Amino acid sequence: MLKFEYSSLINAPVDIVWNFHERKDILKLLTPPWQPVQIVRREGGLKVGAITEFRIFLGLIPVTWIARHIACEPYQLFTDQQIQGPMESWIHRHQFSxxxxxxxxxxxxxxxxxxxxxxxxxxxxxxxxxxxDMxxxxxLVTKQECEKLANYQYN
Structure with missing residues (x-):
């Protein structure tokens, strides 16, 4: 099993960063423009049971990737798990502290x-x-957007 971790400090309170992740257009905002990915659907927000479906392209071959949220503790974390896709297994936890x-x-x-x-x-x-890279x-996008919103709200 492989592991990956990425962490950054954002100059905005947790509620702003969490609420940013609840935006309906969040996947479009956070998908790097160079990645061969199409967002097919996002249902259920961040709650347990929420579904996200992507079509990724491995060369010319389209592959469906579906993830379901398996954990959600508002303003602390949410976790998604691949239920269909290119990986043998995939669990991704987003943590806010x-x-x-x-x-x-x-x-x-x-x-x-x-x-x-x-x-x-x-x-x-x-x-x-x-x-x-991703x-x-x-x-970077999260930091820029959330810090801009925090500056607007608190200044």
Whole structure:
């Protein structure tokens, strides 16, 4: 099993960062423009049972990726799990914690690649580098949008 973690500090309170993630257009905002991904649907917000469906392109081959939210503690965390997709398994926890009026946003992912240990040894570094790029983008957008909103609300 492979692991990935990305964390950043956002100069906005947790409620602003959490509410940002509840936006209906959040997936469009947080999907890097260079990624070959189509957002098919998002139902249920952040609650347990919520569904997100993507179509990702592996070269010219479209692959459906469906994730279901399996945990949600408002203003603390939500977790999604792949129920259909390219990975053997995938669990992604989004955690929000307050630090002196700011928010520590941390994404934790555990996943398994199809093909077992050999695939993980050969491709794990590449998948983690793609995740690094994606979450750098996501956290940058989140930071910019939430700090702008916090400045507007509190100034």
């Amino acid at each position: 307050s630090q002196n009026g700011q928010t520590r946003l941390t994404d934790y992912i555990t996943y398994e690649l199809p093909g077992g240990l050999l695939a993980e040894l050969l491709l794990g570094w590449w998948v983690n580098s793609r995740l690094q 979450f750098h983008y996501r956290h």
